[in-house]
Amino acid sequence: MKRIKLEVAYDGTNYCGWQIQPGQPTIEGVLNRVLSDVLKETVTVTGASRTDAGVHAYGNVAVFDTDTPVPPDRISLAVNPHLPADIKTMNSCQVSGDFHPRFADTIKTYEYHIQTGPVAIPACRLYSCWIPRHPDIAAMTEAGSYLTGTHDFKSFCAAGAQVKTTVRTVTHVGVREEEILPGIKHIVITVSGEGFLYNMVRIMAGTLLKAGFHAWPPEYIIKILEGRDRRLAGETAPAKGLFLKKIKYL
Amino acid sequence: MKRIKLEVAYDGTNYCGWQIQPGQPTIEGVLNRVLSDVLKETVTVTGASRTDAGVHAYGNVAVFDTDTPVPPDRISLAVNPHLPADIKTMNSCQVSGDFHPRFADTIKTYEYHIQTGPVAIPACRLYSCWIPRHPDIAAMTEAGSYLTGTHDFKSFCAAGAQVKTTVRTVTHVGVREEEILPGIKHIVITVSGEGFLYNMVRIMAGTLLKAGFHAWPPEYIIKILEGRDRRLAGETAPAKGLFLKKIKYL
Numbered sequence: 001m002k003r004i005k006l007e008v009a010y011d012g013t014n015y016c017g018w019q020i021q022p023g024q025p026t027i028e029g030v031l032n033r034v035l036s037d038v039l040k041e042t043v044t045v046t047g048a049s050r051t052d053a054g055v056h057a058y059g060n061v062a063v064f065d066t067d068t069p070v071p072p073d074r075i076s077l078a079v080n081p082h083l084p085a086d087i088k089t090m091n092s093c094q095v096s097g098d099f100h101p102r103f104a105d106t107i108k109t110y111e112y113h114i115q116t117g118p119v120a121i122p123a124c125r126l127y128s129c130w131i132p133r134h135p136d137i138a139a140m141t142e143a144g145s146y147l148t149g150t151h152d153f154k155s156f157c158a159a160g161a162q163v164k165t166t167v168r169t170v171t172h173v174g175v176r177e178e179e180i181l182p183g184i185k186h187i188v189i190t191v192s193g194e195g196f197l198y199n200m201v202r203i204m205a206g207t208l209l210k211a212g213f214h215a216w217p218p219e220y221i222i223k224i225l226e227g228r229d230r231r232l233a234g235e236t237a238p239a240k241g242l243f244l245k246k247i248k249y250l
Numbered sequence: 251m252k253r254i255k256l257e258v259a260y261d262g263t264n265y266c267g268w269q270i271q272p273g274q275p276t277i278e279g280v281l282n283r284v285l286s287d288v289l290k291e292t293v294t295v296t297g298a299s300r301t302d303a304g305v306h307a308y309g310n311v312a313v314f315d316t317d318t319p320v321p322p323d324r325i326s327l328a329v330n331p332h333l334p335a336d337i338k339t340m341n342s343c344q345v346s347g348d349f350h351p352r353f354a355d356t357i358k359t360y361e362y363h364i365q366t367g368p369v370a371i372p373a374c375r376l377y378s379c380w381i382p383r384h385p386d387i388a389a390m391t392e393a394g395s396y397l398t399g400t401h402d403f404k405s406f407c408a409a410g411a412q413v414k415t416t417v418r419t420v421t422h423v424g425v426r427e428e429e430i431l432p433g434i435k436h437i438v439i440t441v442s443g444e445g446f447l448y449n450m451v452r453i454m455a456g457t458l459l460k461a462g463f464h465a466w467p468p469e470y471i472i473k474i475l476e477g478r479d480r481r482l483a484g485e486t487a488p489a490k491g492l493f494l495k496k497i498k499y500l
Contacts, residue, residue: 011372056373058431076369086372090431119326122261122336123306123377123493181308181340181495243373245431 003097004072006031006045006062007090013126013240014086017053018060027051027087031062034082039068039075048101048247049108052199054239056127059090059246061101105250107171109192111243112205117184124186129205129241134185135212137177142218143211144173144189146225147204154228156204157197158236166228169194175208190245199236206234253347254322256281256295256312257340257497263376263490264336267303268310277301280337281312288329289318298351298497299358302449304489306377309340309496311351355500357421359442361493362455367434374436379455379491384435385462387427392468393461394423394439396475397454404478406454407447408486416478419444425458440495449486456484 008031016024020032028047035043048061070078076092083089113128115121120130147170154166170193177187189208191201211218224232258281266274270282278297285293298311320328326342333339363378365371370380397420404416420443427437439458441451461468474482 009369009372011375058371058373080369085370085375088369088372090369119259119330119338119340120335121308122259122338123308125261125335126376127373 001065001067001097002072003063003065003095003099004075004092005095005099005101006064006076006092008060008062009058009088009090010056010060011086011126012051012054012056015053017055018047018050027060028062030084030087035064035079038079038082039066039070041067046101048106049244051242051244052239055242055244056240057244060244061247063095063099063101065097101247105194107192107194107248107250108196109172109190109245109248110196110201111245112189112191112201112237113241113243114187114189114205114209114237115180115184116187117181119184121181121184124180126240127243128186129238131209133213135187135209136214137175137187137212139214139218140175140189140208140212143208143216143221144175144204146219146221147173147191151225152228153197153200153225155224155230155233156200156207157230158199158203159230161198163197166197168197168200173204173208202237202239202242203230203233203235205237205241208234209237210234251315251317251347252322253313253315253345253349254325254342255345255349255351256314256326256342258310258312259308259338259340260306260310261336261376262301262304262306265303267305268297268300277310277337278312280334284332285314285329288332289316289320289325291317296351298356299494301492301494302489305492305494306490307494310494311497313345313349313351315347351497355444357442357444357498357500358446359422359440359495359498360446360451361495362439362441362451362487363491363493364437364439364455364459364487365430365434366437367431369434371431371434374430376490377493378436379488381459383463385437385459386464387425387437387462389464389468390425390439390458390462393458393466393471394425394454396469396471397423397441401475402478403447403450403475405474405480405483406450406457407480408449408453409480411448413447416447418447418450423454423458452487452489452492453480453483453485455487455491458484459487460484 045062072094076089172192295312322344326339422442
């Protein structure tokens with residue numbers, strides 16, 4: 001019996017998220033079905049991040065145990081032709097039998113994509129959130145700087161989420177923009193950290209946008225963190241702008 | 251009666267191209283129907299470029315005559331909420347009554363998008379052509395330089411196309427690449443010119459890729475042009491990688 005780690009990229013548009021739900025299309029459900037078909041044994045994957053409906057990934061991680069004779073690094077190539085076009089594995093490798101994708105120490109990197117300008121560009125609509133006005137990127141960057149470090153992120157956690165502690169360490173927050181057409185910009189917020197609460201990146205994106213539109217001064221982030229109250233932070237930005245980019249195992 | 255010019259952006263994935271075909275979803279068909287509904291009169295648009303099935307646009311141009319009291323520059327805003335998410339107008343303005351979007355002098359700019367690397371990334375699949383290997387961008391750029399200028403592009407025209415002359419002027423060919431994930435690149439070929447033959451940009455893309463994979467030296471482009479034979483050039487690259495970016499009226 002070998003334990004296999006897959007990096008998985010997907011377009012979340014047509015899925016009800018990662019986690020299996022009876023009668024609903026899910027990433028986990030498709031992986032279990034296709035891996036079982038290809039490897040000719042019952043495969044049950046464990047995911048690193050149970051992304052929400054509509055969230056995309058370049059590098060979520062799935063782990064499963066198998067007796068297949070297919071070499072570990074060839075499993076990715078063997079399974080991809082049988083997966084739908086909106087789910088592909090990036091690579092595969094063997095890991096130790098006690099490796100658990102959620103309980104190991106990691107740095108996760110997310111990107112949140114925003115398209116700004118007067119028109120919601122059709123070719124951007126599935127992978128970004130559209131906002132008509134252009135935010136102030138310098139203000140967003142400064143606001144983001146107050147989010148880095150080890151803080152109690154209770155204000156950035158969906159209300160009602162059950163967790164032992166809401167203290168997390170964010171190692172990087174960056175904001176960049178590019179003019180893709182005259183008057184049309186593509187903004188990417190990059191967030192890396194050792195752990196994330198439920199909806200944390202999407203609430204961070206909504207909060208940085210508040211600073212970007214000068215609803216709040218950048219340093220108001222400090223007050224939001226101190227207040228430990230979800231109602232103090234900005235809105236939860238829509239799922240379709242969020243990409244789980246990379247999970248680095250430490 | 252006023253003549254109105256619209257810039258139109260669309261995601262061509264779910265359309266059988268620009269031009270109306272009975273019983274098929276087309277960009278022209280949707281524009282006629284929605285403009286007629288919103289302006290409460292029968293509207294018939296004339297397009298600048300009858301893009302093929304699956305081709306996308308940031309700035310195709312549609313022109314129509316109307317008696318609407320809606321101010322010309324507000325028509326775009328008025329119609330957008332009634333258009334589907336995969337077709338939007340970028341702006342609208344009044345033009346002179348003898349303006350014709352196809353017979354006026356223009357510089358058209360196209361982009362051809364390619365994603366390279368071992369895996370076809372799900373979030374790129376609708377808007378780029380996937381090629382597993384990475385081509386040599388310097389060789390593609392050099393090959394592209396031989397395409398600029400006024401040439402007989404008969405070798406770069408779909409066989410059987412009926413045109414008076416296959417001489418066209420290409421003002422710019424550029425190739426750039428960006429690593430979007432480790433080992434995964436996004437390549438954009440930009441082509442501008444005063445006129446294009448049927449499938450010309452897609453054949454240029456297929457031909458530059460031949461140079462990029464060293465199947466041909468870059469200067470072989472000169473022989474292809476001189477030969478005036480479609481069979482000498484590369485394959486027609488898939489529609490989904492092509493964007494009509496801008497039509498500049500001179």
